[in-house]
Amino acid sequence: MTIDNKREQIWESLRDTEYRHQFVEEEINVGIAFQIRSLRNRQNLRQVELADRLGGKQSLISSWENPDYGRYSLGTLKDLAKAFDVGLLVRFVPFSTLVDWALNLTSDTIAPPSFNEEQSHRAVMTIVDKILNDANQAYSPTSGLDANLAHQLVESGVPSHA
Amino acid sequence: MGKEFTFYDYIDADRDGTNVIKSWLNGAGKPAKARFNRVIGWLENSSPAGSQESVWRAPYVWPLHEEWKGFIEIRKEVDRVQYRLIGKVENRNVFLVTWGYHKGVWKTDITHQTAKERIAKMNNKPERYRIEHDYR
Numbered sequence: 001m002t003i004d005n006k007r008e009q010i011w012e013s014l015r016d017t018e019y020r021h022q023f024v025e026e027e028i029n030v031g032i033a034f035q036i037r038s039l040r041n042r043q044n045l046r047q048v049e050l051a052d053r054l055g056g057k058q059s060l061i062s063s064w065e066n067p068d069y070g071r072y073s074l075g076t077l078k079d080l081a082k083a084f085d086v087g088l089l090v091r092f093v094p095f096s097t098l099v100d101w102a103l104n105l106t107s108d109t110i111a112p113p114s115f116n117e118e119q120s121h122r123a124v125m126t127i128v129d130k131i132l133n134d135a136n137q138a139y140s141p142t143s144g145l146d147a148n149l150a151h152q153l154v155e156s157g158v159p160s161h162a
Numbered sequence: 163m164g165k166e167f168t169f170y171d172y173i174d175a176d177r178d179g180t181n182v183i184k185s186w187l188n189g190a191g192k193p194a195k196a197r198f199n200r201v202i203g204w205l206e207n208s209s210p211a212g213s214q215e216s217v218w219r220a221p222y223v224w225p226l227h228e229e230w231k232g233f234i235e236i237r238k239e240v241d242r243v244q245y246r247l248i249g250k251v252e253n254r255n256v257f258l259v260t261w262g263y264h265k266g267v268w269k270t271d272i273t274h275q276t277a278k279e280r281i282a283k284m285n286n287k288p289e290r291y292r293i294e295h296d297y298r
Contacts, residue, residue, distance in 0.1 A: 001294040009297040013199075022196035030200040034217055038208070041215035066221040067201065068239070102200075105207040107166075 003103055010099050020095070027098065029070040032077070037065045038111035039084045053083040085114040165206045169249075169256045169295035170288075172280050182271075183247070184296045186261045194238035194245035199297050201236050205256070218251070229274040235262070246270075250281050257284045258295065 014020045040050055040061075047061040054061075063069050064076070074090065081088035101109075113121070171183035187195040201222060208217045217223070226233040226248070234256075235246045243265045249258040259280040262270035272280075283291040 006297065013298045019192075019196055023200070026196040026200040030197065030204055034204045034208070034222070037215060037217055037222075067197070068221065102203050105204065107207070107209060110204070110207060 007099060007103055010102065011095075014095055014099070024098070025070070026067075027102065028072075030067045032072055033065050033067040033069065035110060036061070036080065038107075039086065040065075042111040043084065043114065050083060054079055085116065086112050166208060166210065167206050167251075167254050167256055169202050169206060169258060170284060170292040171295050172257070172259045172284060173291050173293055175290045181293060181296055182260065183258045184298065188298075190263070191245050191247075191261055193240040193243070194247075197238040198236055198245075198247050202295055203297075210254075230277070233274075233277065248277065250277075252281075252285075257281050257292065259284075 014023060040047070045053075047065075048058040051058045051061050064072070064080075077088055077090070171181045174180045174182050187198065191198075205217065205222070210216070210218065219225075223234050223236060225231075226235060230248075233248055233250050235248045238245050243263055246262040246264070247258060248260045248262060248270070249256050257280075259277045260270055260272050262268065280291070
């Protein structure tokens with residue numbers, strides 16, 4: 001099934017007002033519970049360790065990871081965002097945005113990287129960009145090698161100024 | 163990026179061709195439809211079981227026991243009635259074969275033997291007996 005087919009199916013189901021309201025509620029109940037469990041998993045934290053970070057009890061984390069809980073306060077969500085060191089968005093949106101979000105779940109949207117993880121990734125990408133840029137300059141058409149070959153050399157581990 | 167898992171509904175092609183999962187979710191199981199659809203949506207994109215912290219375990223997915231061993235269920239309680247969607251995970255496919263609910267007594271529409279037969283049909287003749295989960 002294509003993503004467009006699935007979008008049409010979800011959109012059709014949302015024409016039912018009662019279902020539409022339940023969809024919003026369940027996206028919050030299921031989504032937050034899944035995200036807490038998945039974020040904790042990504043950061044290799046046990047429930048008791050996350051509870052320590054928050055100054056609470058392990059049983060509370062267990063409750064929050066249950067889709068039946070459904071009573072999250074904004075304060076709790078803000079505390080969790082701090083504990084995981086990730087961003088938090090709480091917004092009213094059109095249903096089309098909610099459906100797009102539901103259709104585009106990935107491991108990184110379910111359990112997003114922490115700030116430090118993103119920072120490390122950005123640092124690596126900056127270095128890679130610099131190497132590629134240097135390679136482009138070193139192997140310009142006037143030097144006898146084209147840029148594509150320079151990219152291949154860099155990717156294969158040959159120093160850019162060899 | 164592709165999905166981690168694909169959910170399939172059982173089609174009762176030997177009778178009237180009904181999608182038994184869709185039919186139940188729009189009938190007696192309707193109070194739990196949004197929950198089940200959202201759990202399926204999140205599970206489709208979640209990593210496989212393996213770690214203690216996986217989402218392929220309670221309180222998201224429950225393994226069944228005794229004669230239903232090998233099957234899993236997703237649960238939702240509404241007004242003291244427990245609704246259950248029952249299926250089986252094979253590799254990266256999840257075959258939803260039947261439903262159940264618990265209100266004083268446990269009820270489902272088929273036996274575990276029929277459930278196993280449905281799984282075999284969904285594997286052997288996919289074009290006839292299964293369709294990717296219908297969210298409508």
